[in-house]
Amino acid sequence: MNKEKRYEILSRLREQNPHPETELEYSSPFELLVAVTLSAQATDVGVNKATRKLFPVANTPQAILDLGLEGLRDYIKTIGLFNSKANNVYKMCEILVNKHNSEVPENREALEALPGVGRKTANVVLNCAFGWPTIAVDTHIFRVSNRTKFAMGKDVVAVEQKLEKVVPKEFKVDVHHWLILHGRYVCTARKPKCGSCIIEDLCEFKEKTE
Structure with missing residues (x-):
């Protein structure tokens, strides 16, 4: 996947959800x-x-x-x-x-x-908690990164390293939230909801669903 396509994917995810947050509830x-x-x-x-x-x-x-x-x-x-x-x-x-x-x-x-x-x-x-531009790779991010071909890697560490490399600085603080939420609600494990996905035309997954 080229950097122009990645930039467009992240831009759309940002537009859809400008201030993403974890779904865990906390106050400190x-x-x-x-x-x-x-x-x-x-x-x-x-x-x-x-x-x-x-x-x-x-x-x-x-x-x-x-x-x-x-x-x-x-x-x-x-x-x-x-x-x-x-x-x-x-x-x-x-x-x-x-x-x-x-x-x-x-x-x-x-x-x-x-x-x-x-x-x-x-x-x-x-x-x-501290606003660092770190990228925590869980199962959702691992799946989305590999399936879309956004940042491929054989394990979570490899995907994290790839994301660190290819995600532009302006997106780094929020990217892990966008990818988690995308994996949780749209690009789901068994059957991704490709028909209602805002990045379907940019995604390089071959077996898209209706």
Whole structure:
């Protein structure tokens, strides 16, 4: 795919949604960090349902430690893998209190050193909480990037590197939101809705649907 086509795709996505945001609900960097950690292999809808009950009661590292591990588990037990996620969030809170003065660090290395936080989670936090032009590649972005031929790669890291290279600076802060939402609602896994897609004429996917 050439750069003119990529530019047009991003321009249309921007025009359709000029100020995209994550669908996870949060009101602070810490709430976002917890929500993204809980969202691994879970839906944003499911995470929001749990955090709507958790955050009014505990939305700081110390407040979650005060809840205790069992208390935290009770709030998030509707989310898949809740036992390991509760352990990770609890240990994360201990580190934030002891090492980071209860603040979420604006630093990739420090974020990735937290339990349950990988590259994707760090990218989301740096992007959404701090406005960094990072691109978090999830399954939706991986699929959309490869299927459209926008940025092809054999794994999420390869796709991230390709996107970093081919996405112009003016789109970098918002591109991962556009691609996630596009993959979630239009370019869906089993049957993409090509007929109602605003970039269908630019997309290089060969097996388009009606």
